[in-house]
Amino acid sequence: MRAPKIAALLGVLVSLAVAAPAMAEQEPLAAQKWSFSGIFGTFDRASAQRGFLVYQNVCSNCHSLKQGYYRNLEGIGLTEEQIKGFAAQKSAATIGDDGQPATRPATPSDHFVSPFPNEKAARAGNNGALPPDLSVITKAREGGADYIFALMTGYADPPPDVKMGDGMNYNKAFLGHQIAMPRPLQDDGVDYTDGTKATTEQEARDVVTFLEYMSNPEMEQRKRTGVKVVLFLVLLTGVTYAVKRQVWSDVH
């Protein structure tokens, strides 16, 4: 029995070795250390709140976050009063008593208000490019949080041999290196109130933490439940195996 197993392993290894060069086509992403990775990972509340500030001051001018609710902000540590106050500054679309389109102050149960009423308006305001919705952005890109971080920090001057398209920006992480979005994050581009130094990298780290939270608001509950479920199942497997040994003791 042993020889076929070893051969199987070899077969898999050989095919992996063949696969490796083909996978390396694109520049590999640098793996970042995130508070939310691992089976015990949680969202760093302070970082997520700073990231919300970045989103609010920078991203939300062009990008929607339409699956998110203002009440989701409780998950990054904002109080109910803070959320109410914040939502009230936004105006949600409604139909007035006269039957005409109107606006009203948003409430915590409202979805995040989008910056543009529709896709055409978004394109018209962005040189023809459509800023993607950010609701599940860290799940919707290969590489996830690491990729978004690389994109936020990947702006650079184009190499001399690269001819840039009209209104395009050079970015090391973006496929094809030409992206319509101008560099969003600058050093000290946001005023952090907690004393953290607002470097581009710090802002990127914070906003990615916030967006990862908005993509997976259930993550902490999911992982906490998972630890309990897996522990229980391991125990159950052990007990069942003991019963099996007992039942089979007269056979073997």
Add this chain to the structure above:
Amino acid sequence: MAGLHKSDVKNPVLNWIDTRLPLITMVQKEYGVFPTPRNFNYFWAFGALAMVQLMVMIATGIFLAMNYTPHVAMAFDSVERIMRDVNFGWLLRYAHSNGASMFFLIVYIHIFRGLYYGSYKAPRELLWILGVVIMLLMMATAFMGYVLPWGQMSYWGATVITNLFSAIPLVGSDIVTLLLGGFSVDNPTLNRFFSLHYLLPFVIIGVVFLHVVALHITGSNNPLGIDVKTPQDTLPFHPYYTVKDSVGICAFFVVYACFVFFAPDFFGNADNWIPANPLQTPAEIVPEWYLLPFYAILRAVPSKLGGVLMMFGAIAVLFVVPWLDTSPVRSAKFRPLYRWFFLLHIIACIVLGMVGAHKPEGIWVLLGRLGTAYYFLHFLVIMPLLGKLERPLPLPESISVPVIRRGGGPLPTGAAAKPMEKV
């Protein structure tokens, strides 16, 4: 034969029912005392596992359907609503999407187990064929389920797969129009896929029932591949295999839970978190991992019709495996040469799976063709020839002899007349 059933059930109420509708007797006969070979290894738990997983998929699916909206403008958002607003909706959805991967993993292991131990050979041909039918139905169900979240890969996967049928000469494009309910993937496609995705699992239950009935007529195969001869060769299904299968089920749920809770997007594709956009084709259109080997076979042939025929042929060939294998010995344990070819076949399938995940360029084209060639060679040439050429090892006399030997227990008198050469 008409007439009341003579029930052994003690409880008078249950006896009254069992006399008129002998369900209790049936369960007792088929799952209680059912004589089962005593030498199963844990690979035999995968049948029960598949059954459990089918139930999990149907249970989670029913609750997902209560919250899902099959409309092109609302499907993606309704799935996000399930993830964010429905109580434990994320659990339902992740259990269902990862459950599909688990279901295929189980069924593929179940199939390879059958191939290794010759479970398809007489008299179990029909049992095997019903199994292949189940696999086909599962593929159709999984494909249509993948379309429902209406992400980019849902949309473009549906476009690619339905267009396969346009390769059929003369009527191809008409068939595609019928499948889609229009001239491109759109709302009618989503509606009918949702309807069929809900229907097919119940068709699967029907075929699974036939699969189990056929199994209980022929009896199970076993790792030695030899027939059950005496009652000593068997054990009652309960409690021996109910408890052994339970161990397998618990262990499997540990793996399943790890994916659902800690890596729910492991099998997923990032592009499917982008809402479907008919005007923008993703850089690469790839199916879910469990269809990749077949996708690789499809692309191994530089002809649309040829590729489609090869892909369907890869499944069709499974139907005739019982007649392609000419060896009189069931279990590969006693087939010294076949074991190596079997191993090669597993490697070919894994390589094909990897080829399916990559763009068909460079080394992948060659690997895809080699894998495809071996896949068919294995079934169509090696299986028929090897059965005639190979000298199998001597078979054990009965199931109970090696089992008792291995355990070191006392030999029953008269059961060990001849020494064993291979256990």
